[in-house]
Amino acid sequence: MTRERLLIIGGDAAGMGVAAHARRGRPEDELEIIALERGRYTSYSACGIPYWIGGEVGSRDELIARTPPEHRAQGIDVRLRTEATAIDLVARSVTARDLDDGSLCELSFDDLVIATGASPTWPDLPGLDASGLHGIQHLQDGDEVRAALDAGATRAVIVGAGYIGLEMAEALVRRGLSVTVIDRGQQPMSVVDEDMGALIAHAVRALGITLLTGTDLLEVTVADSRATGVICKALAGPPQRLDADLVILALGTTPQSELARAAGLDIGASGGIATDAAMRAQIGGVAQEHIWAAGDCVEVMHRVSQRPVAIALATHAAKQARVIGTRIAGGSATFPGVLGTAATKICALEIGRTGLSSREAAAAGFDVEATTVESTTKAGYFPGAEPITTKLLAERGTGRLLGAQIVGHEGSAKRIDVLATAIWCGLTVGQISELDLSYAPPFSPVWDPVQIAARKAAGR
Numbered sequence: 156m157t158r159e160r161l162l163i164i165g166g167d168a169a170g171m172g173v174a175a176h177a178r179r180g181r182p183e184d185e186l187e188i189i190a191l192e193r194g195r196y197t198s199y200s201a202c203g204i205p206y207w208i209g210g211e212v213g214s215r216d217e218l219i220a221r222t223p224p225e226h227r228a229q230g231i232d233v234r235l236r237t238e239a240t241a242i243d244l245v246a247r248s249v250t251a252r253d254l255d256d257g258s259l260c261e262l263s264f265d266d267l268v269i270a271t272g273a274s275p276t277w278p279d280l281p282g283l284d285a286s287g288l289h290g291i292q293h294l295q296d297g298d299e300v301r302a303a304l305d306a307g308a309t310r311a312v313i314v315g316a317g318y319i320g321l322e323m324a325e326a327l328v329r330r331g332l333s334v335t336v337i338d339r340g341q342q343p344m345s346v347v348d349e350d351m352g353a354l355i356a357h358a359v360r361a362l363g364i365t366l367l368t369g370t371d372l373l374e375v376t377v378a379d380s381r382a383t384g385v386i387c388k389a390l391a392g393p394p395q396r397l398d399a400d401l402v403i404l405a406l407g408t409t410p411q412s413e414l415a416r417a418a419g420l421d422i423g424a425s426g427g428i429a430t431d432a433a434m435r436a437q438i439g440g441v442a443q444e445h446i447w448a449a450g451d452c453v454e455v456m457h458r459v460s461q462r463p464v465a466i467a468l469a470t471h472a473a474k475q476a477r478v479i480g481t482r483i484a485g486g487s488a489t490f491p492g493v494l495g496t497a498a499t500k501i502c503a504l505e506i507g508r509t510g511l512s513s514r515e516a517a518a519a520g521f522d523v524e525a526t527t528v529e530s531t532t533k534a535g536y537f538p539g540a541e542p543i544t545t546k547l548l549a550e551r552g553t554g555r556l557l558g559a560q561i562v563g564h565e566g567s568a569k570r571i572d573v574l575a576t577a578i579w580c581g582l583t584v585g586q587i588s589e590l591d592l593s594y595a596p597p598f599s600p601v602w603d604p605v606q607i608a609a610r611k612a613a614g615r
């Protein structure tokens with residue numbers, strides 16, 4: 156049997172996930188696996204960067220699940236500082252550049268996996284090409300922020316109050332910096348509704364962070380080619396200058412799909428590589444055999460809106476990688492789509508969301524009935540019982556749950572998983588109120604907050 160080659164572009168969650176699953180199913184003498192990674196690390200947890208910056212995780216190395224030697228021991232040839240620069244689908248080869256010596260090489264493939272991730276969104280504004288501006292995406296970005304802290308940074312401006320911006324804000328406050336976060340939205344975290352965002356805003360400010368909402372970035376101020384702060388503007392106010400030693404842009408991410416686009420593969424409206432349920436890339440809507448894509452660089456089907464979306468989450472990347480690896484190993488698997496279920500925390504306040512927000516539901520054409528309830532994380536009399544707010548969005552008429560958001564103290568965020576499961580299974584709020592969920596005073600009231608919300612939504 157001739158040995159086939161699996162070539163992977165991108166050496167993090169999606170790419171190395173494919174490698175691991177494929178290797179499990181096919182030995183080295185059958186399948187050669189080469190992974191190209193332009194950065195200095197593989198298999199790292201980008202999700203852990205804010206906790207490393209903030210000091211909760213002791214060292215960068217703890218964020219690295221597997222080093223290149225560990226991959227090589229499993230017959231996976233990882234090439235660091237090696238950037239794929241072009242894909243030739245006809246010749247079935249990839250051009251790669253060694254970023255240390257500039258040399259180019261051609262690598263043929265039998266199977267190709269594009270797992271290039273996403274990059275921080277970088278608006279076209281004055282000063283955005285200055286050095287000392289940081290997006291937070293890869294482990295190297297964490298290195299740069301740590302270097303700025305070591306150099307004595309005391310003031311930080313973070314542009315964007317999504318979960319990465321807020322996690323970084325908390326991390327920098329923990330490190331003793333004075334932090335200002337600006338965001339165009341009226342409330343932070345646009346993936347939840349504004350009323351839930353207002354609860355988050357309260358927690359952010361209670362942490363000592365200056366949060367300027369309804370505020371647009373106009374430009375980054377620059378001296379000697381380095382970012383020295385920002386000029387921003389509230390809707391009704393004059394432009395305001397904020398000086399900083401550290402400026403972080405956390406305006407969301409854009410799928411890195413340029414290589415795929417240049418190769419002629421379909422790119423969806425979200426900017427992600429279009430994929431089918433087998434995670435195959437497409438040309439003209441036709442799935443391409445042995446050309447796969449996974450992770451933050453792709454778009455996949457949203458199970459509620461039935462529209463393609465690009466949502467950058469490690470959970471999606473891992474599951475998509477399993478599908479591809481299983482298929483390359485000769486098995487069968489399909490990716491069933493996403494709900495965008497996510498959790499984060501700001502200090503003691505936990506946040507969970509799943510399915511569609513009110514804005515997304517309206518955009519998808521749903522008529523939604525929203526129900527919000529306040530409850531407690533444990534039995535009301537139990538020591539440590541804290542407030543939890545649960546918001547359900549159900550389809551008017553049918554009662555089918557379309558989306559849910561939870562903001563509350565310890566024990567709140569992971570409750571979103573019950574609601575994600577309910578949406579996944581197409582349950583109505585009435586059915587959710589009947590689920591046999593657990594109870595003991597240290598964990599919840601007799602009626603769990605998600606069921607109190609479901610009962611109210613169902614009018615029971």
Ligand SMILES: Cc1cc2nc3c(=O)[nH]c(=O)nc-3n(C[C@H](O)[C@H](O)[C@H](O)COP(=O)(O)OP(=O)(O)OC[C@H]3O[C@@H](n4cnc5c(N)ncnc54)[C@H](O)[C@@H]3O)c2cc1C
Binds near residue numbers: 170201240291450498
């Ligand atoms: C601060 C932060 C916190 C997060 N927290 C969470 C969380 O709590 N929960 C969650 O589910 N998700 C979280 N995420 C998202 C999660 O990290 C991503 O969804 C996940 O890393 C995606 O994996 P990926 O392999 O698709 O992309 P990436 O992890 O971005 O990896 C892509 C890799 O491809 C490499 N690459 C790109 N182009 C080329 C090329 N041409 N040649 C060679 N190599 C290339 C890049 O250098 C990169 O290493 C967080 C992300 C960040 C930044």
